[in-house]
Amino acid sequence: MDKRRQSAVKVLKEIKDGSTIMISGFGEAGVPNTLLSQLKDLHPINLTIVVNSVTRPHSLPHALIEANMVSKVITTSARGRGKGLSKFEEKLRDGEVELECLPQGTFSERIRAGGAGIPAFFTPVGYGTKLGEGKETRNIQGKDCVLEEALTGDFALISANKADRFGNVNFSYTQMNFGPIMATACTTTIVEARLLLEEPLPHNHIQLPSVYVDYLIESEETDHGS
Amino acid sequence: MGLDKSQIAWRAAQDLKNGSVINLGLGTPVLVSNFVESSRNIFFQSENGILGVGPEATQKAANSDLVDAGSRKVTLIPGASIFDSAASFAMIRGGHVDVTILGAFEVSVSGDLANWDSGAADKAPLVGGAMDLAVSAKTTWVLMQHNTKDNKSRLVKDCSLPLTAKNCVERIYTDIAVIDVTSDGFLARELISSVSEEELRNRTSGNIKLASDCCVLKAPNITS
Numbered sequence: 001m002d003k004r005r006q007s008a009v010k011v012l013k014e015i016k017d018g019s020t021i022m023i024s025g026f027g028e029a030g031v032p033n034t035l036l037s038q039l040k041d042l043h044p045i046n047l048t049i050v051v052n053s054v055t056r057p058h059s060l061p062h063a064l065i066e067a068n069m070v071s072k073v074i075t076t077s078a079r080g081r082g083k084g085l086s087k088f089e090e091k092l093r094d095g096e097v098e099l100e101c102l103p104q105g106t107f108s109e110r111i112r113a114g115g116a117g118i119p120a121f122f123t124p125v126g127y128g129t130k131l132g133e134g135k136e137t138r139n140i141q142g143k144d145c146v147l148e149e150a151l152t153g154d155f156a157l158i159s160a161n162k163a164d165r166f167g168n169v170n171f172s173y174t175q176m177n178f179g180p181i182m183a184t185a186c187t188t189t190i191v192e193a194r195l196l197l198e199e200p201l202p203h204n205h206i207q208l209p210s211v212y213v214d215y216l217i218e219s220e221e222t223d224h225g226s
Numbered sequence: 227m228g229l230d231k232s233q234i235a236w237r238a239a240q241d242l243k244n245g246s247v248i249n250l251g252l253g254t255p256v257l258v259s260n261f262v263e264s265s266r267n268i269f270f271q272s273e274n275g276i277l278g279v280g281p282e283a284t285q286k287a288a289n290s291d292l293v294d295a296g297s298r299k300v301t302l303i304p305g306a307s308i309f310d311s312a313a314s315f316a317m318i319r320g321g322h323v324d325v326t327i328l329g330a331f332e333v334s335v336s337g338d339l340a341n342w343d344s345g346a347a348d349k350a351p352l353v354g355g356a357m358d359l360a361v362s363a364k365t366t367w368v369l370m371q372h373n374t375k376d377n378k379s380r381l382v383k384d385c386s387l388p389l390t391a392k393n394c395v396e397r398i399y400t401d402i403a404v405i406d407v408t409s410d411g412f413l414a415r416e417l418i419s420s421v422s423e424e425e426l427r428n429r430t431s432g433n434i435k436l437a438s439d440c441c442v443l444k445a446p447n448i449t450s
Contacts, residue, residue: 026274026311027297028290052311055352078350085348093348101351104273105315105358112312125319125361130343130388131353161291172291173308174274180310207310 003167003210004196008038008217011190017044020153022111022186023051023061026177032159034192034220036060039157046071050153052107052178053077057086065097072098074151076107103131106148108181113150115184115212120149156186159219160208163193167213168206176207183212192219228401228418233445234369236261238327238399241367247271249318249359251328251341252296254369258327264303271323273355275314278306295355318355319362326363328356330370330395332385335432337395337407339368340387353390360391372400372429379431381405381412402426404443411435416443 005011012035015021025031040063047070051061055077064070066087073088078099080086091097102110103125113121122145126132136147158179161172169191171179183189189212196218229237235257242248242258244266250256259279262268270279272294279294280301288299302308309317317323330341339360342353360366370380381398398405403426404416411433417426419442427434 026295027293029274029293030291076354077352079352080350083346086350089348089350092350099350101353103353103357104311104355105319105362108311108315109319123319125357125391128389128392129357131357173289174272174276174293175291176308176310177274178311181312 002165003213004165004216008035008192009042011215011217012039012042014188015039015042015044015155018046019044019155020048020050022153022156022178022182023049024156024158024177024179024182025061026052026174029173030159030171030175030177030179031060032157032192033060035157035190035217036064040064040067040069043067043069045069048072048074050074050111050151050182052104054088055079055081057081062086062088065091070097072100074100074102074107076102076104101131108178110148110151111178111185112181114152115181118150120147122147151185153182153186154188156182156189158183158189158191160191160193162195162197162201163191163213163216164197164199164201165216166200167191167210167216168201169193169208169213170201170205171207180208183208188214190215190217192217194219194221227420228372229443229445230401230448232257232260232448234399234401236445236448237404237443238367238369241397242266242268242325244268246324247277247322249273249323249326249363251326251356251359253329255327255329256296256298269303269305271314271317273314273318273359275309275311276300276302276306277309277317278303280306315355315358318358321362321364323359323363325365325367326359327367327369328360330368330380331387332380332382333368333370333395333398333407334382334385335407335411337393338385339366339390339395340385341368341390343388345387356390360394365396366394367397367399368395369399372402379429381430381432381434383432402429402443405434413437414440416441418443
């Protein structure tokens with residue numbers, strides 16, 4: 001078994017217009033920049049992107065929106081840096097892009113639920129706020145809760161440190177963030193890693209098991225964590 | 227003159243229990259860690275997946291894979307651990323964080339918190355982990371300026387801005403006072419010497435009383 005692929009383009013061509021794509025990353029750590037820059041060139045449209053943050057105007061998730069590839073953004077952090085409007089905020093104002101803003105724990109738990117076969121869950125987070133509006137509510141054990149449904153996607157684009165040919169993955173520090181759960185919640189998972197190994201990773205270094213991973217691409221990043 | 231941001235952070239740091247797990251929000255709260263000696267065994271949790279955040283990394287030691295939720299390149303303390311986002315928010319939502327210290331636009335007399343949406347026209351929302359932390363941590367403290375730049379009170383009867391969570395704030399550290407949120411309204415525990423009880427009332431909207439043992443709020447001069 002060998003999930004390593006030479007060409008990211010060939011793999012990314014499977015992403016059709018209208019796909020839902022989950023993108024790992026928290027701050028600058030764990031953003032799959034190699035995959036995103038190639039995806040931008042391929043230019044599928046009407047994408048729904050599921051990504052923690054689109055606050056940085058020079059980041060690649062934001063660039064996909066700027067390039068008119070995205071029709072909906074599901075995120076925890078949409079506000080552009082600075083007082084002026086980001087290109088995303090302009091498109092939002094003009095009704096060109098739809099936004100679903102979620103508390104970070106709801107965002108991550110909805111993805112986890114999507115990958116774990118849990119259709120929905122109740123949480124007190126968001127109850128009584130703007131982000132809980134329109135959601136089904138219930139009082140459970142004395143706590144007012146909102147119902148949150150699982151999130152799934154067509155493709156997960158994940159950044160990692162090392163992967164073996166079987167598709168087992170290891171992350172470097174906080175590069176991990178949403179990677180392991182996004183991989184579980186999507187039909188097809190593409191991982192870019194700095195090091196693709198012929199030999200299997202030591203069993204106890206594996207942070208994302210091979211069953212969740214479909215393709216491995218070598219990352220163009222040179223910065224090497226340990 | 228009231229306390230500056232570092233002094234507010236210093237004051238809050240004095241009240242943390244040794245050995246506790248703390249999450250610090252962006253802005254003034256993150257300064258709290260500057261005033262906690264390692265011997266106190268306090269573990270700072272960062273919602274991107276760290277338990278045991280150490281000081282900010284020097285340029286030489288910085289690793290772009292090792293950042294906190296505020297995108298600072300950081301170090302780890304001995305005993306620190308790294309985990310994914312689902313585990314991080316299970317830690318937060320499961321009530322395993324002892325104190326979350328957040329910034330705020332407004333706090334109401336009943337402890338409602340507004341800190342994620344400033345209401346600026348056309349600016350998109352940014353909630354991050356604020357709602358999760360405010361709802362789920364065992365204790366929520368707020369560090370903020372007592373008044374806005376145009377002299378409105380940030381302590382209010384009812385929040386006018388969109389809520390982060392209801393009934394969650396237990397204590398507020400401002401540039402002029404340390405205030406508990408009680409069933410009887412705001413209760414000032416400490417007040418700086420240059421502000422009288424009357425001035426405190428004038429600068430606070432919503433019911434505020436002085437605790438019978440209210441003492442003088444002091445902080446050392448801090449050079450940054």
